Amino acid sequence: MYHEHPIRILRYSAKNIWLLIFPLLRGVSTLRFDKDRFYSWVKGAWFDILILGLIMLFGLVRWYSSRIDISAAAITHNDGVIFRLRTTIPYSSVSLITVERPFYLVPFRAVMLRCDTSAGLFNSPDMKLMVSEKVIRELKRSIPDVREKGSSDDIPRPTALSILLFSVFFSSGFSGVVYIATFFFKGGDIAHDMITASLSRITMETEKLTGKLLLRIPEAAIMIGSLFIAAWLLSFTINVLRYYGFALTLDENCMKVSYGTLTRKEYRIMSEQINYTDLRQNLIMKIFSAVAVHISCAGYGYGKRSLPVLLPVRKEKNMGRELEAIGILHGIKNEFKPKRTGFWQYIWLPVILSAASFPVHFIAADIVPALSDLTLFAAIMLEVPSIWFIAVKFAAFLTSGISLYDDKIMIRCSRWTTFHTVIADRSRLVKLTLRQTIFQKMIGKKCSVILYFEGEEHKSYRVKGIDIKKAMEISELLDHHMESVPI
Amino acid sequence: MRHYKPDKNCITTLRIVVAFLTLLLIAIIRYFIPAYIIRLTASVSVVGISLLVMLVYLPLYFSTFSYTVTDKDIIRSSGVFIKHHQSAHFSAIQYSTVISTPFSSYTGLNFLILFLYGGQIRLPFLSRSDLNEILELSGCKAREEV
Numbered sequence: 316m317y318h319e320h321p322i323r324i325l326r327y328s329a330k331n332i333w334l335l336i337f338p339l340l341r342g343v344s345t346l347r348f349d350k351d352r353f354y355s356w357v358k359g360a361w362f363d364i365l366i367l368g369l370i371m372l373f374g375l376v377r378w379y380s381s382r383i384d385i386s387a388a389a390i391t392h393n394d395g396v397i398f399r400l401r402t403t404i405p406y407s408s409v410s411l412i413t414v415e416r417p418f419y420l421v422p423f424r425a426v427m428l429r430c431d432t433s434a435g436l437f438n439s440p441d442m443k444l445m446v447s448e449k450v451i452r453e454l455k456r457s458i459p460d461v462r463e464k465g466s467s468d469d470i471p472r473p474t475a476l477s478i479l480l481f482s483v484f485f486s487s488g489f490s491g492v493v494y495i496a497t498f499f500f501k502g503g504d505i506a507h508d509m510i511t512a513s514l515s516r517i518t519m520e521t522e523k524l525t526g527k528l529l530l531r532i533p534e535a536a537i538m539i540g541s542l543f544i545a546a547w548l549l550s551f552t553i554n555v556l557r558y559y560g561f562a563l564t565l566d567e568n569c570m571k572v573s574y575g576t577l578t579r580k581e582y583r584i585m586s587e588q589i590n591y592t593d594l595r596q597n598l599i600m601k602i603f604s605a606v607a608v609h610i611s612c613a614g615y616g617y618g619k620r621s622l623p624v625l626l627p628v629r630k631e632k633n634m635g636r637e638l639e640a641i642g643i644l645h646g647i648k649n650e651f652k653p654k655r656t657g658f659w660q661y662i663w664l665p666v667i668l669s670a671a672s673f674p675v676h677f678i679a680a681d682i683v684p685a686l687s688d689l690t691l692f693a694a695i696m697l698e699v700p701s702i703w704f705i706a707v708k709f710a711a712f713l714t715s716g717i718s719l720y721d722d723k724i725m726i727r728c729s730r731w732t733t734f735h736t737v738i739a740d741r742s743r744l745v746k747l748t749l750r751q752t753i754f755q756k757m758i759g760k761k762c763s764v765i766l767y768f769e770g771e772e773h774k775s776y777r778v779k780g781i782d783i784k785k786a787m788e789i790s791e792l793l794d795h796h797m798e799s800v801p802i
Numbered sequence: 803m804r805h806y807k808p809d810k811n812c813i814t815t816l817r818i819v820v821a822f823l824t825l826l827l828i829a830i831i832r833y834f835i836p837a838y839i840i841r842l843t844a845s846v847s848v849v850g851i852s853l854l855v856m857l858v859y860l861p862l863y864f865s866t867f868s869y870t871v872t873d874k875d876i877i878r879s880s881g882v883f884i885k886h887h888q889s890a891h892f893s894a895i896q897y898s899t900v901i902s903t904p905f906s907s908y909t910g911l912n913f914l915i916l917f918l919y920g921g922q923i924r925l926p927f928l929s930r931s932d933l934n935e936i937l938e939l940s941g942c943k944a945r946e947e948v
Contacts, residue, residue: 403898
């Protein structure tokens with residue numbers, strides 16, 4: 316039997332901070348000072364100390380009541396003083412064990428332990444404890460580990476460059492930030508010029524006045540733009556610090572992933588609990604045949620700023636053969652591809668936006684000529700991402716598709732600007748949807764195939780423009796019989 | 803197939819809790835409400851509602867609770883106005899949490915939560931022996947000891 320790390324007493328004590336309301340109330344009641352002020356202060360201080368002592372005592376009692384048992388088959392946590400909670404997680408159910416060593420806990424030799432299963436609340440660990448290194452050593456002896464011999468040695472170790480590239484691509488939308496910053500830098504100037512010009516028409520005196528006042532407009536715009544760039548730089552730095560020192564070892568049963576500088580994280584992932592692997596790319600990565608390997612496993616990549624990454628940016632051809640254990644194979648072609656007539660389905664939205672931006676500008680400039688510069692600027696700013704989106708969606712049309720091989724299913728599709736190659740066991744497929752719009756029905760008898768896999772998140776992967784007969788064949792091969800569906 | 807009902811001591815415990823809360827409410831009413839008529843009306847209403855809960859709702863509520871354990875599944879039935887029947891395969895159980903209150907062997911206030919793929923099944927008001935038996939039959943105990 317073990318206890319949590321004694322540093323936990325502070326965390327448990329903090330929960331009772333509300334008790335400080337009593338000294339506070341007392342302080343409010345003695346706001347009027349009198350000759351016995353000193354005596355009153357001493358009395359008050361004793362009371363405050365007593366309350367603080369009580370808070371610490373509660374923390375100590377909570378800590379003492381929190382006990383951990385590590386047996387050969389399960390980890391048990393007993394918690395609570397009045398209401399006793401006993402949570403037992405068998406190792407056979409564990410999908411992920413996370414050990415976090417934040418820099419501020421290192422001097423105390425305390426670590427955060429998280430235990431996740433495929434059950435429990437979404438996006439929250441099933442067991443979260445602050446323990447000592449001794450408990451971690453004991454736990455590591457009991458849970459499956461990567462074999463010393465026979466573990467994958469040819470897994471490419473991520474280089475510093477791949478970590479940097481990964482941080483660039485996944486830091487809050489690099490291109491988006493550059494775009495927004497440009498919008499403010501240039502937009503601020505245009506707004507300033509326009510307002511100055513219109514006001515100068517009124518009187519010369521007003522021009523003098525407004526000239527001084529309006530100087531601040533471009534400054535504010537530059538500041539907002541700079542703020543976006545700074546935010547991105549911060550996000551980039553955090554990502555570099557978070558993923559620095561990335562290491563991965565695996566065998567057929569287990570994977571060990573570790574990374575981080577300020578907070579070193581170690582993950583032990585049970586391979587059989589991985590729902591699917593997801594090779595993600597954006598357009599630039601696609602052009603250079605680079606991918607980032609992500610996985611879907613309960614608990615992995617939990618948290619707002621975490622990504623379920625297994626391998627940061629790598630060249631596709633440099634992936635080790637050992638990754639075949641998790642279904643990442645090379646040279647698999649799309650067995651079922653979108654029909655040529657499905658082209659429009661992929662690009663219709665950016666094409667319409669791109670085609671409409673300048674006509675809208677001309678109409679607006681005709682109605683309000685004073686706004687002509689601003690609408691022209693807005694039209695150009697809308698045109699740039701639209702053309703980019705057309706390129707992305709065109710690439711998506713060329714590369715999307717579905718393949719079925721062995722007991723695996725592979726889907727290549729896109730979501731916004733990200734390309735996904737999802738590889739999963741067929742048994743992990745929980746739902747298949749065929750969706751047909753009236754346009755798909757009228758032109759070429761096509762439909763969208765939407766696939767849902769096991770996992771904590773309700774995520775779907777959609778391939779548009781598949782021939783209806785081929786879609787039926789896919790559903791048949793995946794044991795989702797839809798012959799009777801009236802499409 | 804085994805059938806389980808909530809611990810009979812539970813209903814007594816909950817009646818004591820309701821009675822205590824009633825007395826507390828009446829004391830608060832007496833302290834804060836000066837008008838006799840309003841005080842009397844409020845007190846009588848509180849007593850009436852408490853009696854209704856203790857003598858009608860609680861027995862009804864507990865009579866609808868039942869747990870059935872088969873070779874493969876566990877089924878929970880409950881609900882006074884709207885009936886609920888929840889069933890789960892043992893194979894879907896990932897882990898369990900037992901919540902015990904002070905003197906739970908006398909009060910019967912033991913709760914078992916089974917965490918499954920995609921949700922959980924809560925089995926409240928079990929006696930200690932029934933709870934242990936369900937843990938054993940569902941295979942949770944075996945998985946802890948393997």
